[in-house]
Amino acid sequence: MAEKLFRAALREALDEEMERDEAIYLIGEDIGKFGGAYRVTDGLLDKYGEMRVVDAPIAEEVIVGCAIGSAMTGLRPVVELMTINFSLIAFDQIVQNAAKIRYMFGGEVGVPMVIRMPGGAGHQLSSQHSHSFEVLYGMIPGLIVLAPTTPEDAKGMLKTAIRDENPVMFLESMSLYNLRGEVPDGDYTVPIGKAAVRRQGSDLTIVAVSRQAVLAAVAAEKLEEEDVDAEVIDLRSIRPLDWDTITRSVRKTNRLLIVEEGWPTYGVGAEIAAGVQERCFDDLDAPILRLGGAEVPMPYNQSLEKAAIPSADDIVRRALKTIGRNGRGAA
Amino acid sequence: MSDVKMPKLSDTMEEGTVLEWKKQDGDEVKRGEVLAEIESDKASFEIEAEADGALHIVVEKGQAVPVGQQIATIGEGAGEAAPAKKAPAKPKAETKPKAEAEPEPEEQVSSPSGGGPPAGRGGEKTESDGEKASPLARRLARERGVDLASIKGSGPGGRIVKEDVLAAGEQPAAAEKPKPAPAARRPEQDVEIEEPTRMQATIARRMTQSKTTVPHFYVTVECQVDEAVKMRQQLKETVPGAERVTMTDMLMRACALALQRYPEVNASWVDGHFERKRRVSIGLAVPPEKGLGLLVPVVHDVDKKDLVALSIEARQVIERARAGRPSPGDLEGGTFSISNLGMYGVDEFNAIINPPEAGILAVGAIKDAPVVVDGQLKVGKVMRLTLSVDHRVYYGVTGAQFLGEVKRLVENPVSLVMPIAAE
Numbered sequence A: 001m002a003e004k005l006f007r008a009a010l011r012e013a014l015d016e017e018m019e020r021d022e023a024i025y026l027i028g029e030d031i032g033k034f035g036g037a038y039r040v041t042d043g044l045l046d047k048y049g050e051m052r053v054v055d056a057p058i059a060e061e062v063i064v065g066c067a068i069g070s071a072m073t074g075l076r077p078v079v080e081l082m083t084i085n086f087s088l089i090a091f092d093q094i095v096q097n098a099a100k101i102r103y104m105f106g107g108e109v110g111v112p113m114v115i116r117m118p119g120g121a122g123h124q125l126s127s128q129h130s131h132s133f134e135v136l137y138g139m140i141p142g143l144i145v146l147a148p149t150t151p152e153d154a155k156g157m158l159k160t161a162i163r164d165e166n167p168v169m170f171l172e173s174m175s176l177y178n179l180r181g182e183v184p185d186g187d188y189t190v191p192i193g194k195a196a197v198r199r200q201g202s203d204l205t206i207v208a209v210s211r212q213a214v215l216a217a218v219a220a221e222k223l224e225e226e227d228v229d230a231e232v233i234d235l236r237s238i239r240p241l242d243w244d245t246i247t248r249s250v251r252k253t254n255r256l257l258i259v260e261e262g263w264p265t266y267g268v269g270a271e272i273a274a275g276v277q278e279r280c281f282d283d284l285d286a287p288i289l290r291l292g293g294a295e296v297p298m299p300y301n302q303s304l305e306k307a308a309i310p311s312a313d314d315i316v317r318r319a320l321k322t323i324g325r326n327g328r329g330a331a
Numbered sequence B: 001m002s003d004v005k006m007p008k009l010s011d012t013m014e015e016g017t018v019l020e021w022k023k024q025d026g027d028e029v030k031r032g033e034v035l036a037e038i039e040s041d042k043a044s045f046e047i048e049a050e051a052d053g054a055l056h057i058v059v060e061k062g063q064a065v066p067v068g069q070q071i072a073t074i075g076e077g078a079g080e081a082a083p084a085k086k087a088p089a090k091p092k093a094e095t096k097p098k099a100e101a102e103p104e105p106e107e108q109v110s111s112p113s114g115g116g117p118p119a120g121r122g123g124e125k126t127e128s129d130g131e132k133a134s135p136l137a138r139r140l141a142r143e144r145g146v147d148l149a150s151i152k153g154s155g156p157g158g159r160i161v162k163e164d165v166l167a168a169g170e171q172p173a174a175a176e177k178p179k180p181a182p183a184a185r186r187p188e189q190d191v192e193i194e195e196p197t198r199m200q201a202t203i204a205r206r207m208t209q210s211k212t213t214v215p216h217f218y219v220t221v222e223c224q225v226d227e228a229v230k231m232r233q234q235l236k237e238t239v240p241g242a243e244r245v246t247m248t249d250m251l252m253r254a255c256a257l258a259l260q261r262y263p264e265v266n267a268s269w270v271d272g273h274f275e276r277k278r279r280v281s282i283g284l285a286v287p288p289e290k291g292l293g294l295l296v297p298v299v300h301d302v303d304k305k306d307l308v309a310l311s312i313e314a315r316q317v318i319e320r321a322r323a324g325r326p327s328p329g330d331l332e333g334g335t336f337s338i339s340n341l342g343m344y345g346v347d348e349f350n351a352i353i354n355p356p357e358a359g360i361l362a363v364g365a366i367k368d369a370p371v372v373v374d375g376q377l378k379v380g381k382v383m384r385l386t387l388s389v390d391h392r393v394y395y396g397v398t399g400a401q402f403l404g405e406v407k408r409l410v411e412n413p414v415s416l417v418m419p420i421a422a423e
Helices: A006-020 A044-048 A060-072 A084-098 A134-138 A151-163 A211-225 A243-253 A268-283 A302-308 A312-323 B135-144 B162-170 B172-176 B198-213 B226-238 B247-261 B307-322 B396-411
Strands: A002-005 A024-028 A053-055 A076-080 A114-119 A144-146 A168-173 A180-183 A196-199 A204-208 A230-234 A237-239 A256-259 A289-291 B002-005 B015-021 B034-039 B044-048 B053-057 B064-066 B070-075 B216-224 B267-270 B273-276 B282-284 B336-340 B359-373 B376-390
Touching (some): A006 A024, A006 A044, A006 A151, A006 A180, A060 A076, A060 A084, A134 A144, A134 A168, A134 A237, A134 A268, A151 A168, A204 A243, A211 A230, A211 A256, A211 A312, A230 A243, A243 A268, A256 A312, A289 A312, B034 B070, B135 B162, B247 B282, B247 B396
Parallel strands (some): A024 A053, A076 A114, A114 A168, A144 A168, A204 A256, A256 A289, B282 B336
Antiparallel strands (some): A002 A180, A144 A237, A196 A230, B053 B070, B216 B376
């Protein structure tokens, strides 16, 4: 075990997997000579050469289309889109081809491919470059959608994604790249479709996705000062969802808050709230609440941007509302 | 027209109370004039007008409202001041007539366009259809044979929740025959009920939490402080900027050095783990300028500041906090605390730990007392220090060693004015 940065853990996964399987190659913008916009692929060109680390032109639909074709014919591409915002240009390839080819070819051909995409807000990248598109991909049958939040998961989940026979959308929150944490040495994998209980609690369940799961853990500490014992679940897998872990927790705490950075309308929270009330109606002691980003194009102004993204304090407030309390001191 | 909103005074402030309006509804106010006194959980402070115009008060005195909520408006002219709606008092669940129970207004995070009616109410008729109860409460009531109509809900909007049903289930007799409401318990004639300020309520809650959940033990030492008193006098007279160095400042420096030497003390017990703090930040217990209460302004990174610098900073932090105008960070992030009641003449006392810190030093008065020096009885200056320890975080030996180190430093005060070692 050693402490590593989130981005270094991702690089380690890529490196170890490429060493293990020659069919794996990387393709994306500036991933070779430049080492990746976020330095995740640093040094891999030197080690594996131009055939396996491909600097692509600025043409996302070409990159993803190329990856899909090569995956269908036996390779295992790992695509890096510079940010999730540019994936919209490749949306047709992802939705119409990557997600459907296994079905349309009667299961004879698959698309074992990973698309890595940094995303999320908080860096003053303004309205066009601050998206959280969990939902956009989470609604598509045929895709797997993952969002790790710890360096350990980053490595283990990327390995699982690379080894899966289906297209995996691998969402990396930009804000987490410099997160430091313990990463087990050598080979290990983290299963798809399993949420992680980050903190045990008895008063309410907070299910959070991507970076919000990190903030939810901070919020849980603050809630403890309010004598509220929150259970924090890091969703990790957006599609498929881990209903077992979520419902087990809600049956224990009887209350649920779902937190996401993206817009809440038709969001991750909406999906989980619907699923939980179906499964746990008689276990609920309070309405399920959601918290998400402000429903506006992300502002460039730093203060406005901050106000548009849920903070740990926002989570605390929303959690207290779930419990039926108004805030600090107001028992 | 400009809105006057409940300001955010500290990172932790979530709501505030208007203690007093300094202007009347309808008064013409000028930019910069004090409008009201606001109280948060930690301090009270004044807010000023940010525009000229007629004041229209929206939130009455004594009401607690969340940070950011409009509490008044300032209109362009006297006639324009009246806003469309007067915000109602924060709804009190108990007093809301249940017949009028309306769906709770959603907050901004849900769909902005979702103006439609709430989904149809469940069609299933139950014996208690008229009561607002959570699904879980309904199930429990069914299982336990509790009649929901006999229960008063404690949830938002009077909703009956799990705890209400469980409480009712424990006293089935009460459910059948509701007791005639006993004459509301009247306060004894010779007792006057006084509502605490938010700060006092917070202190009550946190101190109870500390004393009931943190296992305290105490260690006391007596220090001979002739040298320290002498050095303080020398500093006052000879070192520019050090004129106002206090014994508390010297103790703060001593504690910082001792905390560096015994990092186990600079820690917390959180969720079954030790949290070792990388920073050494010391809180100083002081009374607020107005009213009764307790504030703990914090001097951060004490280990990286020399005596004079931290003396100046401590004075500034204390002044800001006592005046009710703390800067961000002034009231949080402490890793250890000092409470000095020496100026009130106490010999020694035991302080209650300020969680999540794991230690607090209680300081008594400096007194002339007989001391034995080299086998000779002399008159010397002594001061008693009592350390309160969170026994989960460290133990008797460490507590004794830490306090012994503080004593050694205070008795050899030249160590307190040594320059800070470069990192």
